[in-house]
Amino acid sequence: xxxxxxxxxxxxxxxxxxxxxxxxxxxxxxxxxxxxxxxxxxxxxxxxxxxxxxxxxxxxxxxxxxxxxxxxxxxxxxxxxxxxxxxxxxxxxxxxxxxxxxxxxxxxxxxx
Amino acid sequence: xxxxxxxxxxxxxxxxxxxxxxxxxxxxxxxxxxxxxxxxxxxxxxxxxxxxxxxxxxxxxxxxxxxxxxxxxxxxxxxxxxxxxxxxxxxxxxxxxxxxxxxxxxxxxxxx
DNA sequence: CCTATGGTTAAGCAATTCATTAATTAAGGA
DNA sequence: TCCTTAATTAATGAATTGCTTAACCATAGG
Numbered sequence: 289x290x291x292x293x294x295x296x297x298x299x300x301x302x303x304x305x306x307x308x309x310x311x312x313x314x315x316x317x318x319x320x321x322x323x324x325x326x327x328x329x330x331x332x333x334x335x336x337x338x339x340x341x342x343x344x345x346x347x348x349x350x351x352x353x354x355x356x357x358x359x360x361x362x363x364x365x366x367x368x369x370x371x372x373x374x375x376x377x378x379x380x381x382x383x384x385x386x387x388x389x390x391x392x393x394x395x396x397x398x399x400x
Numbered sequence: 401x402x403x404x405x406x407x408x409x410x411x412x413x414x415x416x417x418x419x420x421x422x423x424x425x426x427x428x429x430x431x432x433x434x435x436x437x438x439x440x441x442x443x444x445x446x447x448x449x450x451x452x453x454x455x456x457x458x459x460x461x462x463x464x465x466x467x468x469x470x471x472x473x474x475x476x477x478x479x480x481x482x483x484x485x486x487x488x489x490x491x492x493x494x495x496x497x498x499x500x501x502x503x504x505x506x507x508x509x510x511x512x
Numbered sequence: 513c514c515t516a517t518g519g520t521t522a523a524g525c526a527a528t529t530c531a532t533t534a535a536t537t538a539a540g541g542a
Numbered sequence: 543t544c545c546t547t548a549a550t551t552a553a554t555g556a557a558t559t560g561c562t563t564a565a566c567c568a569t570a571g572g
Contacts (some may be wrong), residue, residue, distance in 0.1 A: 297416050321548080335531055356537095356539045358548080358549045372518065374482050377424055377479055378480065378483060433518080435518065446521080446563085451563085460567095468570075469517095470519065470567045505536095
């Protein structure tokens with residue numbers, strides 16, 4: 289099996305947890321420190337750190353260090369593969385929708 | 401706790417395994433018996449049965465019994481929620497794309 | 513009834529997941 | 543230097559996952 293398969297598994301695995309999904313939702317607004325990400329959750333910091341590790345290993349976030357803070361940034365590329373898989377399995381109508389989506393995506397790539 | 405009990409988590413968890421994804425891909429072509437689904441995999445029947453249990457609990461398949469065969473059918477509804485989540489987190493351009501998708505979806509619902 | 517076929521259930525095991533607390537690293541400020 | 547803040551690493555433990563083999567259930571057909 290290719291590494292691409294495992295990548296996709298890692299992404300879906302990362303998304304299979306409400307805490308991690310909430311973290312990604314927060315990061316959609318913009319980058320945040322670990323403390324800011326931890327704030328909504330009644331959970332120890334090491335637990336937060338481990339969740340961020342899962343997200344980072346799946347390629348869904350990036351952690352950059354400035355002083356004693358780690359700023360986390362959302363990375364959406366891995367979601368493209370996940371999206372492609374899901375959309376491809378959503379039935380007959382969606383197959384036609386996929387073609388439109390791909391067309392629009394191509395148009396976007398071709399534009400500045 | 402290891403298990404997340406909400407529906408969306410169960411769907412992503414079910415998709416986080418290459419064997420289960422391959423099973424769903426096979427079912428996209430049409431219904432299949434457990435034996436037919438098991439055929440591509442070097443894996444015991446109980447293992448197959450357990451994977452199908454995960455898919456069924458996530459709502460992604462339906463198992464109906466006729467004689468001694470269990471026919472499995474793909475159910476795509478749970479993928480809608482997963483798709484919505486993923487699409488919603490795929491960045492700025494995709495937000496605009498979401499609007500288009502929703503518009504098309506509405507048009508589809510309004511048509512016979 | 514007996515037996516083969518198609519699947520599931522039960523029990524067990526190694527590996528992983530998700531959480532904890534305690535210790536550690538690293539930077540900033542009095 | 544000492545102390546606080548920010549976050550990670552280490553060690554631990556309970557629960558879950560993904561697989562196995564052995565036993566079981568249900569149906570079809572001599």
